[in-house]
Amino acid sequence: MTDMPPTEHLDSRSGPSRRSFMGYVIAGATLATGAEMTLGSEPAEAVIPTVPGPAEILDLNDLLTLAAAPTANLITVKIGTDGRASFALPRAEVGQGIITSSTMMIAEELDLPLDKIDVTLAKARPELMFNQLTGGSNTTISTYTPIRVAAALAKQQLLRAAAVVLGDTVDALVAKSGVITGPSGQISYGDLAVRASVTDTVRAQVTLKTRAQHTVIGTPQGRTDARDAVTGKKKFAMDLDVADALPTMVARPPTHNGTPVRLKNEAAVLDLPGVTDVAQVPTGIAVRAKTFGQCIDAIREMDIEWEGGKLAGESDASILAKVKKAQLPMVVPKVPVLTQRVDAEFTFRFRSNSSLEPNCAIADVRAGSAEIWASLKSPVVAQEEIAGELGLPVSKVTVNVAQGGGSFGRKLFHDAALEAARISKAMGKPVRLMWHRVDEPRQGRLHPLATSRVRATHLLGEVLSFEQRHTSVQTDFGHGLGDIITNHAAKLPVAGNLSFAQTIFTLTQEVPYNFGAVTQLLSETDDRFNTGSMRNIYSPDVRTANELVVDELARKMRKDPVAFRRKFLRSSAAKAALDKVAELGEWGRRLPDGVVQGVAIHKEYKGVTACLVELDTRPQTVERDVRNAVTGPRVTKAFFAVDAGLVINPTGLEAQMLGGVMDGIALALTSSCHFEDGHFLEASWDNYFYTRQWNVPPEITVEIMPSDAGQPGGAGEAGVAASFAAIACAYARATGKMPTEFPINHADELAFEPKPFTPSVVQSPTDGLDHTY
Amino acid sequence: MSSHTFVLNGEKVTVDVEPGVRILWVLRDVLGVTGPKYGCGINVCKACTSHINGKAFNPCSVPVSELSADDEITTIEGLADTVDTDLHPMQDAWIEHDVAQCGYCQPGQIMAAVALVNKVKAEGRAIAESDLDGIRNLCRCGTYPRIRQAIRTGEQRM
Numbered sequence: 066m067t068d069m070p071p072t073e074h075l076d077s078r079s080g081p082s083r084r085s086f087m088g089y090v091i092a093g094a095t096l097a098t099g100a101e102m103t104l105g106s107e108p109a110e111a112v113i114p115t116v117p118g119p120a121e122i123l124d125l126n127d128l129l130t131l132a133a134a135p136t137a138n139l140i141t142v143k144i145g146t147d148g149r150a151s152f153a154l155p156r157a158e159v160g161q162g163i164i165t166s167s168t169m170m171i172a173e174e175l176d177l178p179l180d181k182i183d184v185t186l187a188k189a190r191p192e193l194m195f196n197q198l199t200g201g202s203n204t205t206i207s208t209y210t211p212i213r214v215a216a217a218l219a220k221q222q223l224l225r226a227a228a229v230v231l232g233d234t235v236d237a238l239v240a241k242s243g244v245i246t247g248p249s250g251q252i253s254y255g256d257l258a259v260r261a262s263v264t265d266t267v268r269a270q271v272t273l274k275t276r277a278q279h280t281v282i283g284t285p286q287g288r289t290d291a292r293d294a295v296t297g298k299k300k301f302a303m304d305l306d307v308a309d310a311l312p313t314m315v316a317r318p319p320t321h322n323g324t325p326v327r328l329k330n331e332a333a334v335l336d337l338p339g340v341t342d343v344a345q346v347p348t349g350i351a352v353r354a355k356t357f358g359q360c361i362d363a364i365r366e367m368d369i370e371w372e373g374g375k376l377a378g379e380s381d382a383s384i385l386a387k388v389k390k391a392q393l394p395m396v397v398p399k400v401p402v403l404t405q406r407v408d409a410e411f412t413f414r415f416r417s418n419s420s421l422e423p424n425c426a427i428a429d430v431r432a433g434s435a436e437i438w439a440s441l442k443s444p445v446v447a448q449e450e451i452a453g454e455l456g457l458p459v460s461k462v463t464v465n466v467a468q469g470g471g472s473f474g475r476k477l478f479h480d481a482a483l484e485a486a487r488i489s490k491a492m493g494k495p496v497r498l499m500w501h502r503v504d505e506p507r508q509g510r511l512h513p514l515a516t517s518r519v520r521a522t523h524l525l526g527e528v529l530s531f532e533q534r535h536t537s538v539q540t541d542f543g544h545g546l547g548d549i550i551t552n553h554a555a556k557l558p559v560a561g562n563l564s565f566a567q568t569i570f571t572l573t574q575e576v577p578y579n580f581g582a583v584t585q586l587l588s589e590t591d592d593r594f595n596t597g598s599m600r601n602i603y604s605p606d607v608r609t610a611n612e613l614v615v616d617e618l619a620r621k622m623r624k625d626p627v628a629f630r631r632k633f634l635r636s637s638a639a640k641a642a643l644d645k646v647a648e649l650g651e652w653g654r655r656l657p658d659g660v661v662q663g664v665a666i667h668k669e670y671k672g673v674t675a676c677l678v679e680l681d682t683r684p685q686t687v688e689r690d691v692r693n694a695v696t697g698p699r700v701t702k703a704f705f706a707v708d709a710g711l712v713i714n715p716t717g718l719e720a721q722m723l724g725g726v727m728d729g730i731a732l733a734l735t736s737s738c739h740f741e742d743g744h745f746l747e748a749s750w751d752n753y754f755y756t757r758q759w760n761v762p763p764e765i766t767v768e769i770m771p772s773d774a775g776q777p778g779g780a781g782e783a784g785v786a787a788s789f790a791a792i793a794c795a796y797a798r799a800t801g802k803m804p805t806e807f808p809i810n811h812a813d814e815l816a817f818e819p820k821p822f823t824p825s826v827v828q829s830p831t832d833g834l835d836h837t838y
Numbered sequence: 839m840s841s842h843t844f845v846l847n848g849e850k851v852t853v854d855v856e857p858g859v860r861i862l863w864v865l866r867d868v869l870g871v872t873g874p875k876y877g878c879g880i881n882v883c884k885a886c887t888s889h890i891n892g893k894a895f896n897p898c899s900v901p902v903s904e905l906s907a908d909d910e911i912t913t914i915e916g917l918a919d920t921v922d923t924d925l926h927p928m929q930d931a932w933i934e935h936d937v938a939q940c941g942y943c944q945p946g947q948i949m950a951a952v953a954l955v956n957k958v959k960a961e962g963r964a965i966a967e968s969d970l971d972g973i974r975n976l977c978r979c980g981t982y983p984r985i986r987q988a989i990r991t992g993e994q995r996m
Contacts (some may be wrong), residue, residue: 290941596842
């Protein structure tokens with residue numbers, strides 16, 4: 066043991082100039098250091114824009130970061146006798162690359178190579194409460210300081226221990242690659258792990274590296290799990306080896322949110338090959354079998370009586386009519402007589418936020434305890450709800466967070482974990498629950514159908530007012546974000562008694578232009594659908610509506626769309642990003658008839674993005690024939706600029722933007738769910754047309770804008786809105802009129818034959834050997 | 839229940855399972871080989887793409903009874919053993935371009951890419967844009983641009 070570090074109380078929110086923070090050296094057999102998760106979450110500064118909207122003063126990320134203040138607890142970096150550092154990240158890795166970026170932050174402050182750092186995902190930690198929610202692109206923003214403080218403190222403690230062992234002063238020591246060297250010799254972190262530990266937890270002050278001292282943060286790094294991903298070793302929830310957790314699937318109702326009445330042929334189903342158990346749960350009839358294939362066979366044999374539910378008989382048209390009824394009126398301010406007006410209304414259809422990995426979870430519910438394995442972005446909420454459902458104390462329910470095969474909003478919810486717990490309890494056995502693909506668009510969560518009305522007025526080259534009324538089928542925030550709002554909405558500098566959804570809308574939406582009197586309001590209606598966010602909540606739709614109207618204003622004022630945006634943009638970072646894509650994409654360059662450019666910007670997550678696309682709408686492109694596919698107009702080039710503040714890993718940030726552009730393409734051109742007679746028609750990836758290789762731009766460039774920001778911004782969702790909007794603007798230019806519905810193909814003749822609704826799952830083909838290559 | 843023998847990643851295996859069970863479930867649920875992923879079960883998403891006798895196929899759509907004792911199935915776990923290097927050149931290319939995001943579709947993407955390059959080479963030509971456009975493997979993270987780059991890099995080294 067070394068001498069105690071200084072423990073005098075210092076302000077843990079010291080300014081960036083001093084870069085000093087308070088952390089903890091934690092009692093243990095080997096060195097462990099910790100920091101409060103709230104560290105570094107300084108109150109947002111008002112930026113004093115000309116007409117500040119709430120989102121500019123305090124955006125959703127400030128809220129998420131502030132929300133944890135009263136429930137702070139420690140995250141911990143540990144050093145083992147093998148010289149390796151370990152850290153359990155209280156967030157969900159679903160593909161964003163946060164394990165890699167967290168590893169980089171630890172490597173930076175600890176002076177340890179990336180391959181000597183093991184970052185895993187923390188189990189549900191109820192004491193962290195709101196601080197174990199992965200959402201709103203907040204992970205890096207909220208963990209940047211605490212992770213570095215814990216790592217820096219570990220290095221400081223190792224140096225002090227080394228000074229004692231080597232008989233040198235700390236100042237004379239150099240830590241590099243896990244070895245500390247001084248005039249008298251050298252010693253490894255592993256050999257110091259016990260010596261540097263303490264018997265009583267103490268507070269300690271530590272100074273972080275300055276940005277100029279960074280040698281890891283800001284450098285391009287490949288994913289730490291890349292090798293596991295390409296060799297098949299990477300484990301997702303369904304790949305975990307949990308004893309006796311046999312494959313389990315659920316026969317689901319033919320209508321969205323219908324319910325089972327009873328299984329009429331239970332004995333016959335139990336007699337089928339491989340089947341071990343059946344059980345009725347609120348969402349359907351579950352079957353457990355030796356293989357998933359036999360679960361599918363069993364579901365197809367089931368004779369089930371269903372209740373249609375609250376949406377029986379409803380369709381896209383009736384739901385849209387209900388949404389339109391809920392639209393809030395415009396309140397055009399008094400404007401001069403000669404003022405001209407642009408009025409527009411857009412409809413955004415239901416979309417499925419399912420990842421490629423379907424909803425799944427392993428559950429082992431015993432008499433007095435339960436254990437769950439699932440990819441969960443809000444594991445504490447899952448743990449509490451499952452404990453309540455099972456009638457167990459929260460402490461008796463262990464919730465393990467598995468790596469997720471994508472999320473896009475879906476894993477904010479714990480639908481599969483709760484369902485698996487119910488089934489395991491009913492069967493009295495461990496279950497490995499997986500949703501069939503068919504279940505995903507039909508019973509899974511959807512990004513809600515919405516309309517956006519925009520009215521802008523202009524006179525003599527100035528925009529006098531810009532009003533937006535966004536109206537949506539209700540978005541479910543029951544994953545914990547709502548609780549954050551409950552606790553903190555009252556403290557926010559936004560007006561009045563806003564609902565959860567309205568508060569989130571107000572905190573995320575911003576019209577980034579000097580457009581005079583600006584109002585953006587949300588109203589939501591209809592809580593009968595399973596909904597959630599989808600790689601962003603409102604922004605892709607809201608900003609697409611905005612940017613289309615911006616183009617229309619420019620057209621009416623006979624201004625170039627880029628020049629028009631430059632003139633009215635408030636943020637210099639947004640202007641810089643716009644200029645960058647205009648330069649890269651050679652805005653205004655000569656193109657063949659039918660090939661058009663579109664441009665858009667977006668500001669959110671403490672950053673800005675700009676996108677310029679070229680869209681090919683020529684018949685030979687639109688009418689390409691790809692089997693079971695939607696082709697249509699193709700984005701042939703995309704140029705994307707992102708200013709995300711301080712960048713941890715440019716390689717990872719670029720990946721997030723590439724994915725965002727692919728989502729933008731799908732939202733604009735190809736992917737939606739059709740609701741008809743109480744059910745969604747889509748049931749497969751050849752029905753729900755997410756971007757495929759034939760829709761991918763052959764040329765795509767992501768430019769990371771230089772930033773001197775001291776803090777990172779959000780990245781996970783930042784790529785979608787500007788891409789969607791730019792493609793929509795290009796399409797409007799190609800067709801000569803603003804599209805009014807997205808995706809643009811929703812009203813076309815269905816591009817697929819809907820699969821049957823009963824039985825709820827489709828049988829796997831048997832002709833696979835006829836299609837080898 | 840019946841007995842089925844085939845060669846999996848270079849080793850002869852025998853499983854006792856009903857003949858109609860698709861190979862994907864035999865691999866994942868019976869043999870614990872989890873590289874091939876489920877994404878649709880109807881040969882659409884291609885997440886389970888593996889090789890049979892060196893050609894790409896989708897085990898979700900082939901009953902185990904279709905296999906003969908000398909049929910060789912290669913999953914992502916066995917791909918590196920088909921070459922003399924530590925990893926298959928396509929796997930190296932994938933790491934070099936940092937393709938994977940969540941990684942769920944990537945075993946299938948890589949197996950498809952290897953088969954595509956082999957097919958194109960057998961036709962005496964190089965990978966064209968239209969070949970890349972024709973890949974049906976779905977990636978919901980949207981890693982498509984890097985997949986295209988990695989295939990071109992892998993092609994050079996195969």
